[in-house]
Amino acid sequence: MAAVISRRQVLMGGAGLAAGLWVAVRLPGVNAAPRQTPFVPNAFIHVAVDDAVTLTLHKSEMGQGAHTGLAAILADELDVDLARVSLLMADEDPAFYPDGGQMGTGGSTSIRFSWDALAAAAASARALLVAAAARTWQVEPDACRTDAGRVLGPDRQVLSYGELATLAQSMPLPAKPPRRAPGDYRYIGKPTPRVDNFSKVTGQARFGIDVMLPGLLTAVVLRPPQFGSALERFDASAALKLPGVHKIVAIDSGVGVVANGYWQARRAAQAVKVTWRPGLPVDDVLIGTLLDAAVETPGSPARSDGDALEVLASSGPTLTATYRVPYLAHACLEPMNATADVRDGRCEIWAPTQGQTRARGAAAALLGLAPEQVTVHTTYLGGGFGRRFETDFVLDAVALSRAVAAPVKVIWSREDDLQHDFYRPAAVHRLQAALEGITPVAWWQRIASPSIQSRLAPDTITAGVDRTVVEGARELPYAIPNVAVECALVDLGVPVGYWRSVGSSGNAFVAESFIDELAHAARSNALEFRKRLLTGQPRHLKVLQLAAARAGWEQPLATGHGRGIAVHMSYGSYVAQVVQVSVTEGTLRVERVVCVIDCGRHVNPDQVAAQMEGGIVFGLTAALYGEVPISEGSARLGNFDSYPLLRMDQMPRIDVHIVPSDEPPGGVGEPGVPPLAPALANAIFAATGQRLRRLPLRLSA
Known part of the structure; x- marks a missing residue:
């Protein structure tokens, strides 16, 4: 089942993954570094001493099935049961940048740009485990074979991957590990249930709108009624008297209303009186006229x-x-939303985003922080279609968390989404x-x-x-x-x-x-x-x-x-x-x-x-x-x-x-x-x- 975990937790062992075999996956565009250097891959394969297998990767899951496909590639090349593979969503980090120099998901690239590198890394991990078994039994690696998470040797000898993981970690990476024959694949090319089905059906899967934190407040934003218009002034005196309202403040995108819950914030927003500076008087007739002139x-x-x-x-x-x-609008079924916690010179973000690097950079610029002071956690996305590559919904949460010095979740209404799309x-x-x-x-x-x-x-x-x-x-x-x-x-x-x-x-x-x-x-x-x-x-x-x-x-x-x-x-x-x-x-x-x-x-x-x-x-x-x-x-x-x-x-x-x-x-x-x-x-x-x-x-x- 796919999960969400921070890279920091992984490297510190906070997720219980420190012991065992680590193999780095470097996707196209990232130069491989010597193994003794600090980790600089854009994915990890980890085989734990308890036989659990984990893949930490940089691709968002928005219903396209990328996590299932990547897990299947790993399972086949490593030769483990797919049910044993967990996929963990990495935090935004330069260590996870493939081609393009940023962490993000789009252009139908998740599997096609990751397949070969991931398969090669999984084959390396399998070769290391086989080599560890061969050393243990004092035989040649060719005398061993793998089978569903175990290495089988001569004389019916068997060792699980978990039993071999620590020794395998100390052995040199093979220069050109053998890949499994396609005829031996159990998953690739065959119908396979999605790894996230159970968590979604049971409600365990965490989408952006599901994020909960201690002391979390909820906010909505009143946005300009015209393209190019901006806030002139607002009167929140009546809205501030309503129950559950914490603060009403101007931010770059409009007027943010922060309250205990969504409906309290929405009700208060209706009581705010706002004056906007006029924007662009564009309409369908003018758009048609300008396009017709341009095509001539x-x-x-x-x-x-x-x-x-x-x-x-x-x-x-x-x-x-x-x-x-x-x-055309995107109309993602999960409304735009994000959660941010800005305090003590740091910013932590939880977002259903396709553009982790863009979100991190935009938040850092808004707050005057270095990118290293901003952490972006990626949740499941309830649809993306390119819309969640933008940063506007993330910056709403960042700005309002800074304003109230508390974690804030911003939720857009459907009307917000359709009227303020890209x-x-x-x-x-x-x-x-x-x-x-x-x-x-x-x-x-x-x-x-x-x-x-x-x-x-x-x-x-x-x-x-x-x-x-x-x-x-x-x-x-x-x-x-x-x-x-x-x-x-x-x-x-x-x-x-x-x-x-x-x-x-x-x-x-x-x-x-x-x-x-x-x-x-x-x-x-x-x-x-x-x-x-x-x-x-x-x-x-x-x-x-x-x-x-x-x-x-x-x-x-x-x-x-x-x-x-x-x-x-x-x-x-x-x-x-x-x-x-x-x-x-x-x-x-x-x-x-x-x-x-x-x-x-x-x-x-x-x-x-x-x-x-x-x-x-x-x-x-x-x-x-x-x-x-x-x-x-x-x-x-x-x-x-x-x-x-x-x-x-x-x-x-x-x-x-x-x-x-x-x-x-x-x-x-x-x-x-x-x-x-x-x-x-x-x-x-x-x-x-x-x-x-x-x-x-x-x-x-």
């Missing part, structure tokens, strides 16, 4: 194959289209393409969008191109000789951030819908048209063909029914989806989604399928309902009544198929989302003849 202005080249503009200018009739995608950017796409017969010879696309990276990673913007704006567009896989993709960045004054599958979430909708338009213009079957253009992309082609076959692509449908298809690569994985719909008297029903994924080597097929299913639900919610209306400088959202999620009675049948593959592992948390919207839009076109170029998808009367 030459952008920065993100891809330039051949000379698309010249070919388009010299061609006969061309196909043009404008596509629009809206702002949204998936809205964008407008202008496209033009030329056909020669049934073959596209030129493709030009300009994307006008706000920039995520200008706030979060400005050094990654190169020559005016934000990679998140063009990802999934500039990687267009089709064999078109002349391709141009441009990036036109525009600041609209609305906060934006990472959203599940980031740029691919909208760009796949545009690219796969427009390729369908080209197929229709060429009077070609949408599947056959794609296949001709993907002969040089075998992994795209394989998932596409398998999805079509499993969906019965060639089988005729009744009037008012339709199928649509889409294929997209993101985060190292290739996904094709076929959506089947019916439209009766103007009412759309999504009946079935067939999904095929090639994610290379994978640990747990059940978890891959679950992530595809979750991505489809996430993508279907966005495609049918998702948009953030902006009026008078504010997001006009309340609760799930105004930002609906897909309901159980609206769920289609979902069939997921995983392509067997020996390719390097790809991601699975994000890639299920991008193909859904275009496959759905293409199905609607097949059923009704309506080509919908704007999300969310709405049938015309």
